[in-house]
Amino acid sequence: MSRGLSATQVTSENYASDLFRCEEQFFLAMRGTNDGLWDWNLETDDVYYSPRWKGILGLDEEELEHNVNAWKRLILPDDMDRVFERIQSCLARGVDTFDVEMRMYHKNGNPIFVISRVFLVVRNADNQVVRLVGTLCDITECRKVAEFSEKNAQVLEMIAIGRSASEIYEAIALMYEGRHPGLRCSMLELHGNKLLHGGAPSLPKEYCEALHGLENGPSVGSCGTSAYTGKRVIVEDIDTDPKWEKIKHLALPHGMRSCWSEPIKNSSGKVLGAFGMYYNHPAVPNEEESKDLTSAARLASIVMERDQAQKRIRTLAYTDELTDLPSRAHFHQHLEKVIKLSRRYNRRFGLLYVDLDNFKAVNDSLGHDAGDLLLKEIGVRLKRACREIDFVARLSGDEFCITAEEIEGYFTTKIAQRCLDAISQPIELFGRKVTPACSVGIAHFPEDGEDFSSLLKAADISLYAAKDNGKNQYAFFKPELTLKVERRFQVEQYLREAIEKQQLTLVYQPQINVSTGEIVGVEALSRWHHSILGNVSPVDFIPTAERIGMIKPLTEWVLFTACRQAVSWKKQGFHNLRMGVNISPSHFLDEALVPLIVRTVSETGIAPGELELEVTESAIQTDQRNISVFKALKNLGINLTIDDFGSGYSSFASLKHLNVDGLKIDKYFVDEMIADKKALLLISSMIEMGHKLGYDITVEGVETAEQLKTLRSLSCINVQGYFFSKPVNANEISALLRCGTG
């Protein structure tokens, strides 16, 4: 074939002999090769396919029609146009020998790679080619080898340029899967004694998830066993092999039937994981598959070993060795991230800078080992003092930083206080008792700094403020804030103590029936006098008690004290006196309220009808839970009154289904009604409407005779206000009851 066959000019005289000569040359040239042959008459499109040609494609001799369409049907659609374009262009250019590569379907359904060498053998009188002959050769194996080595080179490149382990695992799996149709590969990493998913792009996700976290052992599938024994494990049939007994239910539903596994080991022979090969039919590896299993595991081991080394380096760089807390580098990265997210979602967060007080003294007097021990312990204590979501890091020496997200108001104060408390616990260092202390600087994003460096600077400045103020305390970036928050914190502490020790007192304000002038009831109001703070108004301390979760014990104390007082007045002969007690809206919805009232009634002996609970309008908003509380209290025979009526959003309509006994009309209307006609109109309609609906009406905040006169003309029944009496202590009420309010 070295000289090739040149297309011959066909004339009527020499056609037959030329044809004969060409063919003879061609077949001579082909003798001894293992290629298939074909012969295509371009005028009729008849094609002769030799038995070997058919054999390459898995066809029998009598299969396949002898025309060009039969061939076309076997070419992969993706290759079709390219193949015929090439033939056309070679014919047009008069190239008389050329090669075409294509993929064709084997009878078994799999595509194979073939190459065809084409010879132009006969032209007609018009110099047009009328006959082509050619060979067909199966080059699948060569292509596979070429493709494999190309992929292999790609994988090595991925390793070299540092692509992620999971990406490379996928590439490795796909590379071996490409070589063996039907094969599916998996790589598992061994962490401790657990197998974690590495990569398996062709296995079902569900299966990979089920295996993730599996413990290795002497009989845990193929991979669990090979990772345990460090030896290759060949399982021909998952269904019957005892090693798969416990986990075959994970594999069989996905069709997997055989699984071979090779341990993945690092350069010193330590098992890092396992490489698994699966087929959907029972099988043992042939020689090629067996070699591939070895080489695949070796390739995976390069990736795994490198990945683990990198992870170790990263951990070292990101963790402070002494305390095990995140390092400065890690903290910087974290802070950047938190700033970015907080900016995007418009959130606040706090940054706490913690610095030990007089740490140098410990180091100097007790030595560095003692200093290290102390720092370690501080790390533990800080972590314990913070919430799970707070990020605690050691910056350097005795400096720590905390980022606190999800903070409401000045919750950072609470964290800072907890850190101060935790750190100031005594510790024994080599037999010497030391009581450490620290100072904390607090800055908030975004108000104290909107970027990394300004925020850190703000926290640092706050820290110095805390040190300047005398150490062992926290400070805010804005000094006035420090004062404000400190005072607030102080007040909270004092209030908690006062409530716990029952240091509050009660005063009572009478309610008078305007037509009879008699005292029909009193409202109990809390008073707090503190030795340092002086008198604190309930307008301030009631919300504080709610905030610090002390409203329940406070109310419990008010209820018991007020009801005992009511019973005592009754014993003194003052009957039909109602005792009004304020209940905070938040407490009203608490499921413990009804049992508390039951207890109050039974322990104090007050008649339920003499107790009146005042709740503001916000408690009667549509919350479904209200209805059942109202019902339960009603069943006990307790009176319910809506306080500050008219100042909020409720309407008569919203009261309809709540079974309320009375309304206390807000002081605002009384204040305005003399000067403002509209206010007068409003209050008169409220009273009229309320009466018609059967509510007991009390008007609050009556201060002048003129106001009283107006209210009388509106046929208001009860009034409460300074005009009759300010809230006074129980003895004064007794005196009033004895001689009337005049």
Ligand code: C2E
């Ligand atoms: P409130 O329930 O509306 O109580 C009426 C408030 O108006 C009382 O203020 C009372 O002293 C004041 N007042 C009564 N008549 C007049 C008047 O003629 N003129 C003026 N200017 N004021 C008058 P106080 O005692 O300062 O209580 C303020 C608020 O604190 C109360 O408003 C109530 O919401 C709350 N509070 C007081 N004690 C308690 C308590 O034990 N528990 C709960 N949950 N809240 C309480």
Ligand code: CA
């Ligand atoms: Ca009230």
Ligand code: CA
């Ligand atoms: Ca009120």
